Amino acid sequence: MASTVAVELPHGGFSFDNCKRNALLEDKGFKAPKAYKTGTTIAGIIFKDGVVLGADTRATEDTVVADKNCEKIHYISSNIYCCGAGTAADTEMTTQMIASKLELHRLETSRKPRVCTANRLLKQMLYRYHGYISAALVLGGVDSTGPHLYSVWPHGSTDKLPYVTMGSGSLAAMAVFEDRFKPEMEREEAMKLVQDAIRAGIFNDLGSGSNVDLCIITKDKTDYLRTYQEANLKGVRQGTYRYKRGTSAVLKTEVKKIVLEVIDTQVKPQAMDTD
């Protein structure tokens, strides 16, 4: 600490100090560990009264399931929620940062936050980092101007659409949407459609699995249905290989009592726990 003369104080934010060292190590043959992505199916649709967002709950580390029941629908504000696909840490940090920014903005303007504001903040941040923050998001919410749904890509482009899917299972989910989507659906119909789309992703994509989470946002309230449906229940055992009691016959039984005598007692000093 005392060997370097620090004339300029280190500035905040990301530090690139170790990049040269990492490049040198890679030249020497040591490969850095890769950031693990979540194979995911996330989807959202706009229905008559608001927005329904859906997500699966599997987080993978390469080919191993790291978390069987993780939360992929993140809170941005009470009327805006965001599903995240891509690197799990990136989506978590990005959505938390945007939630904080939006809250500060709400305190300054004294108005209920709008979905387009959250969208603009997200896209400006992701564009700034050139796609190195690998977060593909489905942002949806209801504000004073009505229900809105956006899909945000890691490089900062966004699409405003009535139904969107993202993640490795997006093709399977989109197939279901393209088949059965209608504008101005009822709440139950919309929930069934999103649930079926996520199930299509769960059963046809290896990176998605476990349960379906739903989030229904309307003008007055938000329903966050964690584990709306357990699509992958663990199988129940139908039989057992254990032998029944009495399979081997007992010929003779003898019970002996073993008497224990106390010969010696010792008291050993123990060091106090001073940590």
Next chain:
Amino acid sequence: MSFGYPNLRPHDEGNHVIDLPKNSYGIPDTMTTGFRHAKDGIHQSHPLEYSEKHWMSNKEAMDLAMLRNMQGIHMPLRLKMEQTIASKMQRLPCLASSNIMLDTLTGRNTTVDFEDVFNVCDEAEVLGHPHVLTSVKY
């Protein structure tokens, strides 16, 4: 017709001006700046490094260029004048200033960014040498 806008993303254009340091005799002062390493600052280690280092100043340049084109040269001049005055109000060497006025003028008090979360300046692990910082300032 050029409106004077800088790039949307700051990137290393490869034309750096090599100036002699503005000390006595035009050589770097080891007493105040320390030893210079051959590998510092020659090539970038990460494509984002240059972009991040110049992001705020580039954004400010874009905003001021837009204001100049819309409202005339007086607007950026006045804003920059206020910011320069606010940035000159610092504390004694070794003590960090909160920069409240500068943050309010630039709008940083209403946002939170990665600079406020990672590597926060208040919790820096290195200390500035008091003697060196004092001799730099005076």
